[in-house]
Amino acid sequence: MKEACGVFGVYAPGQPVARLTFDGIYALQHRGQESAGMAVSDGETITVVKDMGLVATVFDERTLSALQGHLAIGHTRYSTHGSSDWRNAQPAYRAVGRAGFALGHNGNLTETDTLAERAGMLPGVATSDSDVVAGLLAAAYPGTASDPADGELAGVIQAVVPELAGAFSFVLMDATHLYGVRDPHGFRPLCLGRLGEAGRPAGWVLASESPALDVIGAAFVRELSPGELVVIGPSGVRSVQLFAEDQVDDRLCIFEFVYFARPDTRLHGIEVHGARRRMGELLARQAPVDADMVMAVPESGVPAAEGYAKESAIPYGQGLVKNRYIGRTFIDPDHQARERAVRRKLNPLRDNIEGKRLVVVDDSIVRSTTIRTVVAMLREAGAAEVHLRVSSPPFAWPCFYGIDTPTRAELLAASMTVPEMTAYLGADSLAFLTLDNLKAAIGAGGVGFCDACLTGEYPVSVPLADDRLRAPGDRPGVLQGALPGV
Ligand code: SF4
The missing domain is CATH 3.40.50.2020 (Rossmann fold)
Known part of the structure; x- marks a missing residue:
């Protein structure tokens, strides 16, 4: 089994952040080894570097020194939906609005074809579910930011993300702001950290797992809640719940504890x-x-x-x-x-x-x-x-x-x-x-988990006709056992 991506983001005014981002995604290498990338902004221009291979193969000293800016997102990828090739390496970038936006995704959407249609993509054009999300966000530009201080992508995220189904922990950025989003079930982890403890320069960090904060000297603040959007920019951190109360149902992947997460990661306050x-x-x-x-x-x-x-x-x-x-x-x-x-x-x-x-x-x-x-x-x-x-x-x-x-x-x-x-x-x-x-x-008393791979109880509908669900001996259209959650 392979984990399907690690995401990282940092906003640190006055500091070059490319090396911090390198260290962050290096700490998340176990979550994806097929490709690595980062997008860096100096407040005006976004530069993206990504390629196939491990973090240390994609980035060398020369590449990192050329990436100037105080705002960045980074990504390590293993493909589950979409092939393993350069087009699907992340961050995904779209040249819309003032300087465009970049997106890093951990998770899998469950209704990709319908969403691709909605984004105006012809069948077969989208190369991955993350590509579909980038297409949907680009199609929704120019956004209507609820507060001008939130950056131009904030309103677009608030309009598009509530329509998505499946598993997603996103880091996103435009030229001036960093954003983190978790799906309403919180399938994949995403945490917020703070730079600036012990006299270090100040800033904010997002990461799939807490060791990516440790390695850059950031303090753990909290996990993002299921369904939460955090907007990070010159006016600090703002939190928005994107989903209605009855749509939010905490279901962190139980296999993060069994196998996927690093042993030194803390999830729900518990060391793995x-x-x-x-x-x-x-x-x-x-x-x-x-x-x-x-x-x-x-x-x-x-x-x-x-x-x-x-x-x-x-x-x-x-x-x-x-x-x-x-x-x-x-x-x-x-x-x-x-x-x-x-x-x-x-x-x-x-x-x-x-x-x-x-x-x-x-x-x-x-x-x-x-x-x-x-x-x-x-x-x-x-x-x-x-x-x-x-x-x-x-x-x-x-x-x-x-x-x-x-x-x-x-x-x-x-x-x-x-x-x-x-x-x-x-x-x-x-x-x-x-x-x-x-x-x-x-020991996370009272907290819900996704355990669908152990029980067949899928918290979000899955395509029943999908061949992946057929066990040996199943007749076409008839599944062995039940899918009680569907
Ligand atoms: S617990 Fe849920 S999210 Fe995790 S591997 Fe199993 S089915 Fe996937």
Whole structure:
């Protein structure tokens, strides 16, 4: 599974912000590795630089020194809707109004075709859902800013965004103002930070995750509320709720806690690393087993494995070494190629494994290639028993809200029971953390989450005819199971 973008924005009068933006999107590299970009304004002109590749590949010293200005947005992208090519690298820019505007998007819209039609785009012309939003905003220019101090894009955002459906955390800018927007379900995170603590020059920052604030010395202020627009400019920060009360329903993606977000990120006031450890502790209580060593599938399984080991009092050890120089360079076309990719990435520590009964902890099982190959490698290395423990419930439904997941037909849990999965993976036992225990481990009492990929309960309507929803054995037009939220 791949996260679908990191967004960042900074407004700091009197300061050059291109390097701050570089540091911000560098801290968000895990959210997208296909392309990177930034737009910078000096108050008069917006300059955009973007290209395919990692942040450090796209930007060098010379490029950064040429980007002058005190206002910027930045973006790291992984494609879920729209192909992986230069046209879809962000920020997206449209030359309308005084100096145009730029947009960075994290998430996925759900009614892109209807919206594209409304933006006057011919079918097939829009290259991504973010392109559609940029088209809708451009078509709505000149905007009617509710307050002239808010910048020319503010009124346009207020007119267009309430019409959108799906998942979106946007950072936007015109020549003079920075804007942040979250969809009314708050699927994807977005937080506000402040520069100027400890005698540093003042300013405001927006970022997908809080570590992007830490690395530039900004203090965390708060998360944007679902449905909120913040307008940042010479007169400070102003907040507007874009949606009616009955449209707002807090549903942060629960997989941000399980897998996507950095461990040092805080969401709903909770540090992700601690939540992942607690998932492991509750998993140990829920699914104990007699074993000699607890190990993780590196790296995302490590905190949960540590938690499992602590709670079960079984020693924690390293069973696999990860080649840290492997990045995402190509999409593996078939099962065998994906299996080879797992073996390139992970290799067993034979002396630690041989003759031992192992508890192997991973954060999720999606398509199963990784974990099935890992079980085979551990057995080849002499493991006596392999007990799989997964720190999230079975992943049985595809995501439509900004995460790149396989189709339902490719999801192991969509077509197999737990005993069938155990046999297929070649494990001695297999257990998944329950949804109740997952929520208890996160500990954000009373806060709602999106858990559609675990339950099939989609908070925002999804296209029922979409092939991604078909499980093996589904007849055309008839889905296995229900989609209760639709
Ligand atoms: S469907 Fe799953 S991955 Fe997608 S937003 Fe909801 S919880 Fe996150």
